[in-house]
Amino acid sequence: MERGDKIKAGDVRTASRLIRDIEDSIPEAKATIKHIFPYTGKAQVVGITGSPGAGKSTIVDGLIETSRKKEQTVGVLAVDPTSPFTGGATLGDRIRMQRHSEDIGVFIRSLATRGSLGGLSKAVGDAIHVMDAMGKDVIFVETVGTGQQEVEIIHYAxxxxxxxxxxxxDEIQAIKAGIMEIADIFVINKADRDGAQKLQRELMTMIEMSHIPPGGWKPPVLTIRNSFKPEEFEQDLRTLSAKVREHYDFLISSDLIGDRQKRKRLHELNEAIRFSILEPVLEMLVKTGELDSMVEKLVKKESDPASLAEEIAKKYLQGCF
Ligand SMILES: Nc1nc2c(ncn2[C@@H]2O[C@H](COP(=O)(O)OP(=O)(O)OP(=O)(O)O)[C@@H](O)[C@H]2O)c(=O)[nH]1
Ligand SMILES: [Mg+2]
Incomplete structure (x- = not known):
């Protein structure tokens, strides 16, 4: 059986290997992704993002549970668990989700940062495709970090x-990092702590002030109480899970699902173009030393970036100009 066929059959070892290859940018991975692409687009992709240690993995663990109770199969992608902020949280992630490791309906993998942010983004997209083609009903993608990386998730979820x-x-941070714009659902975790209600009020005020178009989705602000009190935690998680479903249903009933799908595809195409065209050209410029001499020229004001870019385009993208 071809590698792609094994993925479609849900083979865990093949899928794990492929995700590693994607992470390591092994060229053969590309061929398999091409093969499985037509079989993607069926899974519901849910992104979970927030500051390091906010409790994302604990929440994902709870969401796995609620999905399994509904007999949905689950994929989990923990992105960048080894960021300098968290330092080796991979083990923690594993421990927190370990109770699901024996369940064949759950497939959990992590993906570490490698090279550029763009590279990570493409790897995330491809790894989601793998889980999607395996037939997972719902895929949770946990991303840690702040700023751009968090915002990236919007392209996939x-x-x-x-x-x-x-x-x-966090409230200040949320505005800064542009998180207000990407959130479909806000969750205040560790809501047994002081300040939870205040944070909830502030967020709700911010949502009221943001310009939601008529008939648009208004992000709810949910609270999750202490994860060490299982009954309360489970109850709150059920509410969250129902909201996730409600949002998905909203996307379908309002036809916005098509827009999201298009946006995802456009982003993927951009990434693919960047990797097929821009990266090889840049590599060549580095190898030949042209990049260095161009930087020199700019420093000496002998040229400008736009003119140099045109020169590069003429030289390397023959037939286009
Ligand atoms: N007090 C309290 N601690 C919690 C709660 N939920 C999670 N924690 C703890 O917070 C720590 C971080 O939880 P995680 O679920 O790993 O958080 P995370 O956001 O996935 O962390 P990173 O992936 O490292 O960014 C763990 O030690 C949890 O036990 C909660 O409701 N209350
Ligand atoms: Mg985590």
Whole structure:
């Protein structure tokens, strides 16, 4: 059986290997992704993002549970678990989700940062394709970090959950990092802590002030109480899970699902173009030393970036100009 066929049959070892190859940018991975692409687009993709240690993995663990109870199969992609902020949280992620490791309906993998941010973004998209082609009903993508990386998740997820914790100045951070725009659902975690209600009020005020078009989705602000109190936690998680479903249903009933799909595809195409055209050209410029001499020229004001870019285009993209 071809590698792609094995993925479609849900083969865990083949899928794990392929995700590693994607992470390591092994060229053969590309061929398999091409092969499985027509079989993607069926899974519901849910992004969970927020500051390091906000409790994202704990929430994903709870969401796995609620999905399994509904007999959905689940894929989990933990992105960048080895960021300098968290330092080796991979083990923690594994421990927190370990109870699902024996369940054949759950497939959990992590993806570490490698090279450029763009590279990571493409790898995330491809790894989601793998889980999608395996036939997973729902895929949770946990991303840690702040700023651009969090915002990137919007390109891949149908629903984005932003996790905030009281007392961390998150509200300010949320505005700064453009998180207000990407959140479909806000979750205030560790809501047994002081300041949870205040944070909830502030967020709700911010949502009221944001310009939601008529008939648009208004992001709810949910709270999740202490994860160490299983009954409360499970109850809150059920509410969250229902909201995720509600958002997905909203996307379908309002036809916005098509827009999201298009946006995902456009982003993927951009990434692919960048990798097929821009990266090889840049590599060549580095190899030949042209890049260095161009930088020199700019420093000496002998040329300008636009003119140099035109020169490069003429030289390397023959037939286009
Ligand atoms: N007090 C309290 N601690 C919690 C709660 N939920 C999670 N934690 C703890 O917070 C820590 C971080 O939880 P994680 O779920 O790993 O958080 P995360 O956002 O996935 O962390 P990173 O992936 O490292 O960014 C763990 O030690 C959890 O046990 C909660 O509701 N209350
Ligand atoms: Mg985590």
């Amino acid at each position: 149908h629903t984005v959950i932003v996790v905030l914790v009281p007392g961390m100045g």
